[in-house]
Amino acid sequence: MSATNPSSSATLPVVPAAESAHAGCASCSVYRAANLKKLGVTMDSWDYVVALAGNPNTGKSTVFNALTGLRQHTGNWPGKTVARAEGGYAYDEKRFKLVDLPGTYSLLSTSLDEQIARDFVLFGQPDVTVIVADATRLERNLNLVFQVLEITERAVVCLNLMDEAKRHGITVDERQLVRDLGVPVVPTTARFGKGMPELLEAISDVATGKFVCRAQRFEVEPGAVKPALDDLMAMLIDAYPDLPNPRWVALRLLGGDESIVEALRSGELGTLQGFGAREPNVA
Numbered sequence: 001m002s003a004t005n006p007s008s009s010a011t012l013p014v015v016p017a018a019e020s021a022h023a024g025c026a027s028c029s030v031y032r033a034a035n036l037k038k039l040g041v042t043m044d045s046w047d048y049v050v051a052l053a054g055n056p057n058t059g060k061s062t063v064f065n066a067l068t069g070l071r072q073h074t075g076n077w078p079g080k081t082v083a084r085a086e087g088g089y090a091y092d093e094k095r096f097k098l099v100d101l102p103g104t105y106s107l108l109s110t111s112l113d114e115q116i117a118r119d120f121v122l123f124g125q126p127d128v129t130v131i132v133a134d135a136t137r138l139e140r141n142l143n144l145v146f147q148v149l150e151i152t153e154r155a156v157v158c159l160n161l162m163d164e165a166k167r168h169g170i171t172v173d174e175r176q177l178v179r180d181l182g183v184p185v186v187p188t189t190a191r192f193g194k195g196m197p198e199l200l201e202a203i204s205d206v207a208t209g210k211f212v213c214r215a216q217r218f219e220v221e222p223g224a225v226k227p228a229l230d231d232l233m234a235m236l237i238d239a240y241p242d243l244p245n246p247r248w249v250a251l252r253l254l255g256g257d258e259s260i261v262e263a264l265r266s267g268e269l270g271t272l273q274g275f276g277a278r279e280p281n282v283a
């Protein structure tokens with residue numbers, strides 16, 4: 001399969017000067033991104049599934065459109081009236097299916113949007129979860145970043161709206177952020193296609209295992225809770241041997257998360273496994 005697309009309309013809007021400057025360097029991200037092939041929804045098979053999470057209005061759909069070429073939502077989440085967009089691209093001879101999640105501030109409360117995002121990140125087991133964060137409101141956005149990292153290490157932080165951050169005199173030490181978070185951090189201005197080559201490369205690196213994430217995690221249970229947590233985990237693993245991250249689910253149960261309790265009571269937890277990621281394309 002070739003990832004090369006001669007059609008200029010299907011080529012990522014990389015900065016032309018940068019493109020020519022890098023044209024001789026086949027291993028650099030800008031050169032490789034010029035070979036991006038936007039696949040829209042025409043995907044019947046893929047190598048990797050990528051989830052796009054983030055607070056509302058941080059540019060998730062803009063990133064989604066830049067990578068897939070899609071401009072509109074393509075369906076609803078199964079059984080829900082929440083719009084679901086999924087599309088694809090080919091990069092470095094691999095096919096990536098991208099799923100745009102509803103914008104959420106948290107994965108812990110019970111709004112439908114948050115449940116959908118949480119269920120996809122946890123049960124859909126995407127190969128990579130990209131968290132699009134607003135660089136002008138980093139502190140608030142990191143809340144969701146840390147919540148995602150509790151569920152999955154395989155993540156990339158897309159630090160978007162860098163143009164706005166610059167306009168407000170905000171600078172971000174992204175190298176320090178990479179060290180602190182343990183996952184790749186890519187500054188972007190998605191509206192103008194800036195940083196997309198680097199984002200593509202970071203996603204690819206995490207998907208293929210070239211970059212091994214060592215996510216920062218804070219959720220440490222108090223000693224008194226540990227026996228209950230261990231018991232609960234053992235029961236969960238027994239009932240749902242394929243359950244991704246039973247520790248996270250057990251912690252949510254101990255915390256009284258009604259939506260997880262309900263999913264367990266109704267038997268939905270079993271059906272949530274494999275949620276979305278491996279099912280056929282939405283029409």
Ligand SMILES: Nc1nc2c(ncn2[C@@H]2O[C@H](COP(=O)(O)OP(=O)(O)OP(=O)(O)O)[C@@H](O)[C@H]2O)c(=O)[nH]1
Nearest residue numbers: 055056057058059060061062103160161189190191
């Ligand atoms: N200045 C600037 N604007 C951006 C950037 N990225 C996206 N936007 C704009 O921000 C607004 C929101 O972008 P969306 O892509 O719809 O954001 P979203 O995260 O999908 O929003 P929800 O789905 O509603 O949560 C749009 O007007 C975009 O054009 C950026 O890097 N810089």
Ligand SMILES: [Mg+2]
Nearest residue numbers: 060061062100
């Ligand atoms: Mg959106």
